[in-house]
Amino acid sequence: MIIADRKPFEEIKELTSKAKNILIAGCDSCVAVCLASGEKEVAVLASELRMQRKMDGLEGEIEEIVNVRQCENEYVDAMRDKVEKADLILSMACGVGVQTLAERFPDKLAYPALNTKFMGRPVEPGVWKENCEGCGHCILHLTGGICPVARCSKSMLNGPCGGSQGGKCEVDPEIDCGWQLIYDRLSRLGQLDALVEIMLSKDWSTSWSGGPRRVIKESAGV
Amino acid sequence: MNQITEDFEPQIVAFCCRYCAYAAADLAGSSRIQYPPNVKIVLLPCSGKVDELYLLKAFEAEADGVYVAGCLEGTCHFLTGNLRAKKRVQYVKSLLDEVGIGGERLEMYNLSSAEGQRFAEIAREMTERIRALGPSPLNQRKSKEGAIK
Numbered sequence: 001m002i003i004a005d006r007k008p009f010e011e012i013k014e015l016t017s018k019a020k021n022i023l024i025a026g027c028d029s030c031v032a033v034c035l036a037s038g039e040k041e042v043a044v045l046a047s048e049l050r051m052q053r054k055m056d057g058l059e060g061e062i063e064e065i066v067n068v069r070q071c072e073n074e075y076v077d078a079m080r081d082k083v084e085k086a087d088l089i090l091s092m093a094c095g096v097g098v099q100t101l102a103e104r105f106p107d108k109l110a111y112p113a114l115n116t117k118f119m120g121r122p123v124e125p126g127v128w129k130e131n132c133e134g135c136g137h138c139i140l141h142l143t144g145g146i147c148p149v150a151r152c153s154k155s156m157l158n159g160p161c162g163g164s165q166g167g168k169c170e171v172d173p174e175i176d177c178g179w180q181l182i183y184d185r186l187s188r189l190g191q192l193d194a195l196v197e198i199m200l201s202k203d204w205s206t207s208w209s210g211g212p213r214r215v216i217k218e219s220a221g222v
Numbered sequence: 223m224n225q226i227t228e229d230f231e232p233q234i235v236a237f238c239c240r241y242c243a244y245a246a247a248d249l250a251g252s253s254r255i256q257y258p259p260n261v262k263i264v265l266l267p268c269s270g271k272v273d274e275l276y277l278l279k280a281f282e283a284e285a286d287g288v289y290v291a292g293c294l295e296g297t298c299h300f301l302t303g304n305l306r307a308k309k310r311v312q313y314v315k316s317l318l319d320e321v322g323i324g325g326e327r328l329e330m331y332n333l334s335s336a337e338g339q340r341f342a343e344i345a346r347e348m349t350e351r352i353r354a355l356g357p358s359p360l361n362q363r364k365s366k367e368g369a370i371k
Contacts, residue, residue, distance in 0.1 A: 009320040047278040
């Protein structure tokens with residue numbers, strides 16, 4: 001899922017300082033699972049803003065709304081009534097959600113209240129780790145189901161490098177060496193011979209370097 | 223800056239667990255132990271029922287101070303409710319600091335149902351703390367505008 005984190009309150013305060021009526025728009029999908037958005041998080045931010053604005057003598061209303069997915073037109077369009085009354089939509093969704101709001105409501109300001117971080121998963125309560133960079137050409141079948149692009153700090157295709165010490169990465173001792181994980185997993189599966197093959201340069205044209213990407217599925221329109 | 227006025231009577235909301243603090247308040251009452259009338263009690267089935275929003279809403283509703291009173295650590299009727307409450311109070315303290323209300327206006331206390339005297343002490347301690355801090359910054363503005371006395 002997409003992992004995000006709320007911006008510091010100081011920054012949100014600055015972003016909203018010129019607006020009168022604000023609609024805080026939460027998303028109940030990925031960013032709710034990582035506790036950055038959802039009904040409660042929206043209500044907490046709304047409460048904080050209401051108090052701060054009252055203390056600063058700012059007028060206006062703070063409205064709240066949460067929908068299933070802020071990245072889909074159907075859900076976003078259903079917000080129209082509340083959006084019309086607002087000067088600013090403060091989105092508690094990932095960057096995709098903010099841009100959906102900006103596109104669907106071209107005359108309204110849509111600002112982000114979250115910093116979108118990465119695609120990852122929860123590893124323990126309150127901790128999320130990155131698993132996928134969306135490079136566009138998956139090679140997990142070659143690496144024991146552990147992605148060297150996302151999990152190796154240097155995205156090496158033939159690792160580990162000399163900076164792997166005791167299973168940890170030289171970039172940060174908190175990071176597990178991706179290639180150590182790959183080695184351990186392949187060893188467990190009895191597939192270490194897969195590492196004898198030298199992986200050739202990856203085709204990065206499927207990655208971000210080609211500009212914004214798109215996926216077309218012809219059958220979707222049928 | 224907080225303005226301390228002689229006639230300032232803080233409004234304090236106490237979220238009390240029914241197994242300890244609420245029973246202790248009852249004991250304080252039946253033992254005729256005096257405690258400040260500034261404290262308004264909200265009964266909870268466990269201090270772990272307290273939600274970040276309950277605490278924030280109390281401040282939004284113009285409380286000058288808020289506290290949560292749960293069982294002594296290790297004696298929660300539901301095992302870990304009071305530890306969860308402690309974490310939430312810590313978190314909301316940080317929110318109140320960033321908003322500018324001040325985390326010191328919120329506190330977590332632990333006591334047993336046999337401590338009627340302690341309940342009264344906590345009520346006095348919190349009332350004195352908030353009296354010293356002055357009205358919540360949210361209420362100060364209103365006071366200046368003359369909307370409330």
